[in-house]
Amino acid sequence: MSSMHEDKELIARTLKGDKKAFEMIIVRYQQPMLNYIGRMVGERELALDFTQEVFIKAYSSLRSFEPQYKFSTWLYKIASNLLIDFWRKKKISTLSLDQPEGENPNSLPLQIPDDKPSVVKKFELCELRKLIEQALGALPSNLRELFVWRHVNGLSYEEMAEIKGLPIGTVKNRVFQAKEMLRRLLEKNP
Amino acid sequence: MNCLTLEQIYLFLEKELPFSQSQKVEEHLATCAKCREAAEARKVFLQCAESLPDLEIPADFSKQVMAKILPERVSLLGWIIAFAGGFASLVLALFILFVVNAQPLPSLLLSYSRSLLNSIGNISLLVFKFFKLVLLSIKILPQAGKELFKSFSSLTTLISPPVQVIIITAVCLLFLSLFYGFGRKFLSGEK
Numbered sequence: 001m002s003s004m005h006e007d008k009e010l011i012a013r014t015l016k017g018d019k020k021a022f023e024m025i026i027v028r029y030q031q032p033m034l035n036y037i038g039r040m041v042g043e044r045e046l047a048l049d050f051t052q053e054v055f056i057k058a059y060s061s062l063r064s065f066e067p068q069y070k071f072s073t074w075l076y077k078i079a080s081n082l083l084i085d086f087w088r089k090k091k092i093s094t095l096s097l098d099q100p101e102g103e104n105p106n107s108l109p110l111q112i113p114d115d116k117p118s119v120v121k122k123f124e125l126c127e128l129r130k131l132i133e134q135a136l137g138a139l140p141s142n143l144r145e146l147f148v149w150r151h152v153n154g155l156s157y158e159e160m161a162e163i164k165g166l167p168i169g170t171v172k173n174r175v176f177q178a179k180e181m182l183r184r185l186l187e188k189n190p
Numbered sequence: 191m192n193c194l195t196l197e198q199i200y201l202f203l204e205k206e207l208p209f210s211q212s213q214k215v216e217e218h219l220a221t222c223a224k225c226r227e228a229a230e231a232r233k234v235f236l237q238c239a240e241s242l243p244d245l246e247i248p249a250d251f252s253k254q255v256m257a258k259i260l261p262e263r264v265s266l267l268g269w270i271i272a273f274a275g276g277f278a279s280l281v282l283a284l285f286i287l288f289v290v291n292a293q294p295l296p297s298l299l300l301s302y303s304r305s306l307l308n309s310i311g312n313i314s315l316l317v318f319k320f321f322k323l324v325l326l327s328i329k330i331l332p333q334a335g336k337e338l339f340k341s342f343s344s345l346t347t348l349i350s351p352p353v354q355v356i357i358i359t360a361v362c363l364l365f366l367s368l369f370y371g372f373g374r375k376f377l378s379g380e381k
Contacts, residue, residue, distance in 0.1 A: 019260060026252040031244055038245040047245065055255045128238045151239040157206070172206075176197050183235060 007071040014062060022062075026055050029075055032153050036076070039148045040083055042137055050086070054079045070159065077163045080145065087141070128186070135185040139178060146171060147178035194218060194225045196232075203233050 007028075013021035033054055038047035057078050058065075065074055136144055149155040149163075157175070161168045194202075194215060201207045202215045219226045248254070287302075288295055346354060 019256065022259070023252050023256050026255050030247055030251050034245050034247050035242075044245060048248070048251070051251075052255050052258065056259055059259050125234070125238055128235075129242055132235075132239055133242060147239075151236065152242055154240070172201075173197075176200055179200060179232075179235075180196060182239075183232075186235075 004070060008067055011062060011065065011067070011071065014059075022059055025058075025071075029072065030055075032072075033075065033079060036145075036148050036153055037079060037083070039133075039136055039152060040141065040145060041086075050079070050082060054082060057082065069162075073159050073162055076149065076153075076155070076159075080163060083141075083145075131186050132182065135182050138185055139181060143174055143178035143181065146175050147182065150175050151179075193222060194229075196228070199225070199229045199232055200236075203229065203236055 007025070010021045010025050010028075014025070030051060034047055034051045037050045037054070038044060041047050041050060054075065058075055061078075065071065136148070139147065146160060146164075149160050150157070155163075157168050157171050160175075161171045164171065198207070198211075198215060202212060205212070207215065219229055284295070287298060291298055293301075349357070
């Protein structure tokens with residue numbers, strides 16, 4: 001049975017009052033959700049609280065879920081909105097996807113730059129992973145979110161476009177910006 | 191083929207290019223050392239990003255969430271313990287009263303039930319009076335309304351229409367600003 005069908009089955013059982021079914025949904029999505037939220041908020045404890053809240057919200061509004069969509073997409077949308085609300089309440093500037101902050105993305109090279117020592121050559125893989133984790137925090141939240149969805153959670157561009165309600169081309173472009181910005185941050189690392 | 195753009199390299203590495211374009215990119219990479227090196231570096235970078243470790247999740251995480259979702263059911267044993275605790279407290283209270291008052295238990299219970307009955311009587315009287323007051327105010331309200339209306343109509347004969355319009359607009363603006371202010375305070379938590 002495909003993952004989407006299994007989700008639908010579990011949702012149907014939950015709506016009929018089978019609590020175990022929803023627990024199975026949590027077990028299925030807790031890790032990707034924590035990986036995403038953790039990279040967005042930067043603190044594990046806070047990320048755990050947020051992840052709990054996402055599932056509680058999903059449970060309470062499960063009847064509004066439309067089965068023609070993917071459950072995971074719906075769950076990521078809940079999480080993304082929750083994070084936006086959190087930042088808004090904390091008055092941390094959240095940026096529109098149409099207006100990225102920080103380094104001007106237009107200044108990113110489109111062509112391959114001339115010979116520079118590659119960051120990959122400078123560091124061991126394990127160290128590079130640590131550096132990526134650190135540099136993620138310096139990315140604008142809107143770009144970070146798309147980067148994490150694509151390269152940590154493995155979401156497709158179509159799914160990301162559906163979650164954010166944006167054209168696929170825009171999402172692809174933002175993810176490209178995020179990757180090159182991240183690489184530049186790593187290159188700057190002494 | 192010209193040198194590849196960085197976006198093309200990423201899309202190629204992510205297998206997002208159509209087959210024909212992907213083949214062209216592959217052919218170009220076979221001949222261009224600069225693009226090949228750039229693609230290699232980005233490949234490793236993506237592999238690293240895609241293999242970031244999972245964040246540690248508590249083993250009982252799903253149970254914790256379910257406990258928050260569902261109100262905990264009290265088991266039969268829990269009910270028995272609560273009932274026994276309540277009963278023991280009652281017995282203890284009676285015993286303390288007996289010791290403090292140094293009276294036989296039946297007369298003690300009788301005197302307390304009397305005072306309890308008295309209190310119930312007093313409270314009922316109070317409730318009765320409150321309802322009477324409510325009924326009376328309901329009777330008075332239409333009369334008061336009429337009087338208020340009369341006083342307003344006499345005011346309108348004294349004030350000219352343009353002044354009336356100014357007063358009404360000012361009052362409306364005052365109410366609007368009050369509601370807007372309260373709305374902002376309560377909805378956005380503004381201090």
